[in-house]
Amino acid sequence: MTTVDDRLHLLYEINRRLTVLSDLDALVGYATQRTRELFNAEGCALLLLDRETRELHFPVASQSAAHHNTQQRLAEIRFPADRGIAGWVLSHNEAVRIDDVSKDPRFHQGVDQATQMTTRSLLCAPLHSQSGNIGVIEVVNPAASALSAGDLEFLGALADDIGVAYEKVELHERLRGEVIGLRQVCNIVGFGLVVIG
Numbered sequence: 001m002t003t004v005d006d007r008l009h010l011l012y013e014i015n016r017r018l019t020v021l022s023d024l025d026a027l028v029g030y031a032t033q034r035t036r037e038l039f040n041a042e043g044c045a046l047l048l049l050d051r052e053t054r055e056l057h058f059p060v061a062s063q064s065a066a067h068h069n070t071q072q073r074l075a076e077i078r079f080p081a082d083r084g085i086a087g088w089v090l091s092h093n094e095a096v097r098i099d100d101v102s103k104d105p106r107f108h109q110g111v112d113q114a115t116q117m118t119t120r121s122l123l124c125a126p127l128h129s130q131s132g133n134i135g136v137i138e139v140v141n142p143a144a145s146a147l148s149a150g151d152l153e154f155l156g157a158l159a160d161d162i163g164v165a166y167e168k169v170e171l172h173e174r175l176r177g178e179v180i181g182l183r184q185v186c187n188i189v190g191f192g193l194v195v196i197g
Contacts, residue, residue, distance in 0.1 A: 005149070006038075007031065007150070007154050009142050010038055011063055011133050011154070011157060011158060013034070014030075014034055014035075014161065015161050016160065017030060018031065018162065018165035019165065024059075024166070024169050024173065025059070025160075025168055027165060028059055028162075028166070030045050031046070031047060031137075031158075032044040032062035032137075032164050033062040033197045035062075035137065035139060035155075036062045039049050039123070039139045039147070039151075040142065040143035040145070041139045041140055041141055041142040042117070042140055042141040043061060043062065043138075043139075043140035044061065044062050044140065045058050045061035045062070045074060045137070045143065046059065046061075046135055046137050046138070046162070046166075046186035047086045047136050047137075047138060048057070048108065048127075048134060048135035049081055049090065049133070049134055049135045050078070050081075053078070054080065054081045054082075055079060055080060056078065056079055056080075056081050056083075056084075056086055056087065056090070056136075057077065058075055059073040059080045061074045064137060068132060071095045073115045073116075073166035074112055074115060075112050076114075077089050077110075077111055077115075078113070079108065079110055080121075083108045083110075084106060084107060084108030084110075084111075085098060085101070085104065085106045085108070085122060085124055085138075086124060086136045086138060087106075087108075088106045088184070089124045089125065089126050089136045090126060090133050090135065090136055091129075093126050093133060094108065094126070095123070095124065095126065095155060095156045096122075096124050096152070097122075097123050097151060098121060098123075099121050100120065100121065100125075101119050101120065101121065101122055107119070116142075119141060120141050121140075121141055121142060122138060122139065122140055122141075123138070123139040123142060123151060123152065124137070124138045124139075124155075125137055125152065125155040125158075125159040126156075126159060127159050127160075127162055127163035128159070128163045128164075129163045129164060129167040130164075130167065133163075134163055134166060134167065135163075136159070137155065137158070137159045137162060139155065179188055
């Protein structure tokens with residue numbers, strides 16, 4: 001069982017790492033792996049919102065060794081952003097803890113069918129950013145011994161840090177692309193001036 005000190009230390013560690021990461025895949029991979037380990041869960045994933053298609057997708061997930069082969073299958077899955085517990089959390093901007101998903105009518109079985117994994121319990125929190133919710137973080141089948149009263153609060157704080165860091169890295173990548181584009185334009189203009197002059 002993890003203590004409050006363990007969680008605070010992990011939150012500090014993840015927050016520190018997230019502020020220096022500039023690679024989106026590394027950021028998501030690190031965050032999901034450490035969260036899965038903290039909850040001693042079978043899986044942890046970010047489901048990101050594709051704003052154009054209004055679908056949720058899994059860019060990176062961390063699975064336990066027993067379910068490691070589901071990571072590639074998850075990368076191929078997309079579903080409407082209003083479906084399932086993830087869709088509910090995204091639209092209601094509220095974290096949830098579900099101890100038995102079979103009794104929850106919001107549960108979307110499509111992901112389990114595609115990955116051949118069985119979800120029994122779930123923690124899910126929205127990823128906030130300045131532009132709104134960008135997705136959710138899910139912890140699948142956490143160990144009962146790893147759960148405590150502050151789980152949702154902790155996961156919510158972690159999700160906020162991940163959401164802000166994700167947006168920062170995305171902005172950094174977009175700016176880097178614009179700088180490269182401007183350099184190419186300057187090179188073309190410079191070459192044109194040499195030819196003309």
